[in-house]
Amino acid sequence: MFNFKSKKKRELAMDSSINGVEMVAVANPKSIVSEQFKTIRTNIQFSNADVTIKSILVTSSMATEGKSTVAANMAATFAAQGLRTLLVDADMRRPTINATFSIDNPRGLTNFLTDRSFDINQAIYETSAANLLVMPSGPVPPNPAELLNSKRMDSLIKALSESFDMVVYDAPPVLSVTDSQILAAKVDGTVIVVRQNMAEKEAVRSTVLALRHVNANIIGSVMNDITFDGSGYYKYGYYGYEYYGKSNKKSKNS
Incomplete structure (x- = not known):
């Protein structure tokens, strides 16, 4: 059983492969940010009435x-709903699950893909969050x-889709390598x-085109690192969420 590290708030630009990511949906499930992940979960579950997304x-x-x-937080939110959820670190170039869940020298996805005798169960780890399991990327x-x-x-x-209620794959950026196009x-x-304030419009357009080129089912987007005022109000959209407020306080990374 692996426990989540307690972490101080950090900027996304820090190396998450060393420090891991903040599991706010587990550490503070009633927070504003956690509520947004619940909204994202609901949007995904109702994104297509004819197809069950697993x-x-x-x-x-x-x-x-x-x-x-x-x-990671999306996976934790699905798990909190009672769904048996697996978070797979498919970013073999810059993995984060090891650090986030304090797993030392893990065997993972790479081991299974390169060793035909490898038992995939050896690459799946329990976490301290109920119903949430993780698969590191491995070497x-x-x-x-x-x-x-x-x-x-x-x-x-x-x-994995047959064994779990939900499987979430953390994949590399689309414009850096072809990995995400393959998996999508x-x-x-x-x-x-x-x-916000980092992504360029042309880069996002190119990402959408690249994913559509492989017939990926793009079910939505999440606008991240939005400024907000705790006394403000929220606007929830199918393609993610936005905060509206008067101050320039930063939300926790979500």
Whole structure:
């Protein structure tokens, strides 16, 4: 059983692969930010009445936009609803699950994809949050894209969707490498994280085009790191959420 680290508030630009991400949905489930994750969860669950979404890819255009934080907290929110949820670190180049959940020298996704005799159960770890399990990325491989594009990865995605109520994949930024495009074509839905005052419009457009090129099912986006006033009001949108207020206080990274 692994416990979450207590962390001081930090900027997303810090190296989350070393420090991990802040699990606000677990540490403070009644906070304003946690409520926004619940709204995102609801939007995803009702995004398509005809299709049950059981696997979600979370990505962004570029690095440091908060996609790992969103993926981890989104997974925790699904788990809090009573759904048996697995968070998979599919960012083999810059993994974060090890640090977030204090897992030392973990075996993970890479081990399964490179060793046919490897038991996938050895790569799945319990956490201190009920119903939430995690799969680290494992050792950094020289060929992440090739591994993710393999038939073995296809079979794993299918098996995990059958074994869990929800599977959330934390994937690399779309414009950095091809990994997310490969995975987006295999999962039920994709969520794009866009960080305020950092993401460029053209980069976001290029990300959407790249994902559409592989026929990814883009179910929405999350606007991250919004300024807000605690006494303000909120506007919830299908493609994420925004805070409205008068002050320039920063919300916790979400």
